[in-house]
Amino acid sequence: MYTKDGVDYFVVDGHIHFWDASEENTANKYGEGFIRCFYDYQRNLSPAEWVWPLEKFRKYSEQDLVHDLFETGYVDVGIFQPTYLSEFYTDGFNTTERNGRLAAKHPDRLIVNGAFDPRAGEAGLAELERLAAQWQLRGVKLYTAEWRGSSKGWKLSDPGAHDYLAKCAELGIRNIHIHKGPTIWPLNRDAFDVADVDHAATAFPELNFIVEHSGLPRLEDFCWIATQEPNVYAGLSVVMPFIHSRPRYFAQVLGELLYWLDEDRITFGSDYAIWSPRWLVEKFVDFQIPEDLQSEYGVLTTGVKRKILGLNLARLYDIKVPESAQVAVVAGQTDRMSAGQVPA
Amino acid sequence: MTRGTVGATVAVEAAERSDAVTAALATVLDPELDRPITELGFVRSVSIDSGRVEARLRLPTYFCAPNFAWLMVEDARRMLAALPWVTDVTVVLEDHFASDEINQGVACGREFAEAFPLLSDPDRLGELRRTFLRKGCLAAQARLGRRLTGHGWTVRQMAEARLRDLPDRLTVTLVRRRRALGLPADGVDPVFTDEQGRPVLPVDMEAHLRRCRTTAVGIGANTEICEGLLATRYGTAAGTTAVALDNTRADSAGGAA
Numbered sequence: 275m276y277t278k279d280g281v282d283y284f285v286v287d288g289h290i291h292f293w294d295a296s297e298e299n300t301a302n303k304y305g306e307g308f309i310r311c312f313y314d315y316q317r318n319l320s321p322a323e324w325v326w327p328l329e330k331f332r333k334y335s336e337q338d339l340v341h342d343l344f345e346t347g348y349v350d351v352g353i354f355q356p357t358y359l360s361e362f363y364t365d366g367f368n369t370t371e372r373n374g375r376l377a378a379k380h381p382d383r384l385i386v387n388g389a390f391d392p393r394a395g396e397a398g399l400a401e402l403e404r405l406a407a408q409w410q411l412r413g414v415k416l417y418t419a420e421w422r423g424s425s426k427g428w429k430l431s432d433p434g435a436h437d438y439l440a441k442c443a444e445l446g447i448r449n450i451h452i453h454k455g456p457t458i459w460p461l462n463r464d465a466f467d468v469a470d471v472d473h474a475a476t477a478f479p480e481l482n483f484i485v486e487h488s489g490l491p492r493l494e495d496f497c498w499i500a501t502q503e504p505n506v507y508a509g510l511s512v513v514m515p516f517i518h519s520r521p522r523y524f525a526q527v528l529g530e531l532l533y534w535l536d537e538d539r540i541t542f543g544s545d546y547a548i549w550s551p552r553w554l555v556e557k558f559v560d561f562q563i564p565e566d567l568q569s570e571y572g573v574l575t576t577g578v579k580r581k582i583l584g585l586n587l588a589r590l591y592d593i594k595v596p597e598s599a600q601v602a603v604v605a606g607q608t609d610r611m612s613a614g615q616v617p618a
Numbered sequence: 619m620t621r622g623t624v625g626a627t628v629a630v631e632a633a634e635r636s637d638a639v640t641a642a643l644a645t646v647l648d649p650e651l652d653r654p655i656t657e658l659g660f661v662r663s664v665s666i667d668s669g670r671v672e673a674r675l676r677l678p679t680y681f682c683a684p685n686f687a688w689l690m691v692e693d694a695r696r697m698l699a700a701l702p703w704v705t706d707v708t709v710v711l712e713d714h715f716a717s718d719e720i721n722q723g724v725a726c727g728r729e730f731a732e733a734f735p736l737l738s739d740p741d742r743l744g745e746l747r748r749t750f751l752r753k754g755c756l757a758a759q760a761r762l763g764r765r766l767t768g769h770g771w772t773v774r775q776m777a778e779a780r781l782r783d784l785p786d787r788l789t790v791t792l793v794r795r796r797r798a799l800g801l802p803a804d805g806v807d808p809v810f811t812d813e814q815g816r817p818v819l820p821v822d823m824e825a826h827l828r829r830c831r832t833t834a835v836g837i838g839a840n841t842e843i844c845e846g847l848l849a850t851r852y853g854t855a856a857g858t859t860a861v862a863l864d865n866t867r868a869d870s871a872g873g874a875a
Contacts, residue, residue, distance in 0.1 A: 303715070307680035310680065311679045314850045314851055317850045318847050318849070318850040319846065490836065490839060490840065491650060491837075491839075493832055493833075497832055512843075516842070519846070520842050523835075523838060523842050526839070527836075530832050530835050530836075534832070
């Protein structure tokens with residue numbers, strides 16, 4: 275919980291990792307390139323005092339995570355999003371198993387998400403059932419651009435993916451987080467393409483589709499889909515750190531998301547350990563849309579900030595929120611940021 | 619400076635060639651970011667030895683999408699080879715996980731799909747390029763729309779505006795992207811059009827400009843990340859190695875803003 279000026283903010287960090295990219299676990303030059311790329315993201319967008327030494331960044335401890343999230347980072351609940359990368363790292367990079375061992379020690383504070391790849395066929399469905407039973411999965415993290423054998427990625431609209439999404443619905447896995455971002459293999463398609471989300475969101479209205487990084491490089495395509503599909507959400511991982519060094523762009527991206535989606539479908543994620551929640555939460559609560567952009571984007575209210583920082587994800591993951599941090603409903607007052615919204 | 623007539627002639631010629639190379643590279647766009655690679659700091663160095671030219675490129679990350687990287691290397695090679703005095707061109711992409719395949723593939727005149735036979739489909743790269751040129755058209759219209767709105771233009775005036783009604787410096791980016799797509803871009807053609815080049819009606823102008831704005835914000839934010847990552851990777855002066863000659867800067871500065 276973060277408290278500022280007498281206002282409580284319940285914080286759900288929807289995008290955290292517990293990875294191992296130590297030299298011992300790094301299998302090849304791709305693994306080396308991958309972690310260095312992540313490290314450049316940290317160095318590029320963090321305040322100087324939040325940049326770690328490379329050695330720590332490659333492999334941080336359980337205590338680091340607990341300290342940075344819960345002891346100093348204001349996070350009430352963190353949600354692990356796994357990233358296997360088994361071909362780059364001997365024991366995987368950030369697997370459900372690795373996350374789960376840590377989550378088991380903090381069952382009230384950490385949520386473990388699973389993963390699936392529809393190209394694994396029937397065996398993969400059985401594995402998903404096993405993961406769901408073992409970790410009581412409420413969400414999965416998907417990488418549609420991942421190369422596998424002769425396959426050049428997959429789409430949420432593939433028939434095989436349909437079976438997996440149906441299985442998720444059956445197992446009560448309601449939250450489908452989708453990474454739309456750089457692919458590590460030379461595909462000549464656009465790995466950021468978000469069009470397949472539209473199809474899946476229509477086919478499975480009972481599932482929530484959280485597009486991580488808000489489809490950022492394809493922001494307009496994402497917004498267009500999210501406008502039409504009420505069960506599509508924008509995850510702010512990677513977007514939020516703009517608040518420090520590029521606040522104007524942060525205001526514009528957030529303004530666009532609020533215009534096209536509305537405040538109930540935007541979720542906070544630090545992408546820890548790339549960035550740490552403490553400075554993100556502090557800066558976000560202090561943030562306001564620059565004056566000269568307010569005629570286009572409106573202003574951020576306390577209610578909007580509360581929803582984005584925690585209440586929206588609390589709703590998706592059935593997390594109990596203390597009364598003091600709920601959005602107050604005041605007659606005649608709206609927390610809407612801008613007029614002319616599409617129905618959510 | 620070299621003194622004496624012969625020396626001066628040689629120096630002038632060298633300077634002209636250097637300018638011509640920079641100008642050629644300034645026509646190469648990062649397709650996603652819709653900006654010349656010279657402005658983005660992607661040209662690390664250029665060397666000219668009579669008719670031989672070598673350009674070395676670098677990108678913000680080791681894992682930047684190889685398809686886009688391929689397009690930039692290929693375009694750079696083609697633009698340099700088109701200079702009349704150039705006899706031999708080498709374009710080298712450095713520090714990328716697929717550097718070898720891209721450098722050799724482009725040098726041998728292969729298609730992307732041939733260089734990565736198992737990992738790509740034929741004929742998709744051109745389509746991708748067109749997708750991003752279309753986005754570039756929308757982003758350029760967002761900047762124009764903002765400017766014209768600021769000058770008090772109504773949606774009807776904007777819908778009726780022809781390219782010849784505006785100064786070239788404001789429309790140069792839009793015109794280039796449209797020409798590259800084979801869309802109408804003459805003086806009599808409308809300023810505001812959809813992705814297929816169809817004019818936008820006054821009643822649709824506000825929604826059209828909204829979509830254009832979101833496109834521009836997306837491209838702008840992506841550019842901010844890429845520029846920051848390049849500076850992080852190569853030092854803060856990374857963006858200043860080459861002189862920007864493409865005058866698209868005049869109407870693209872600051873992305874969406």
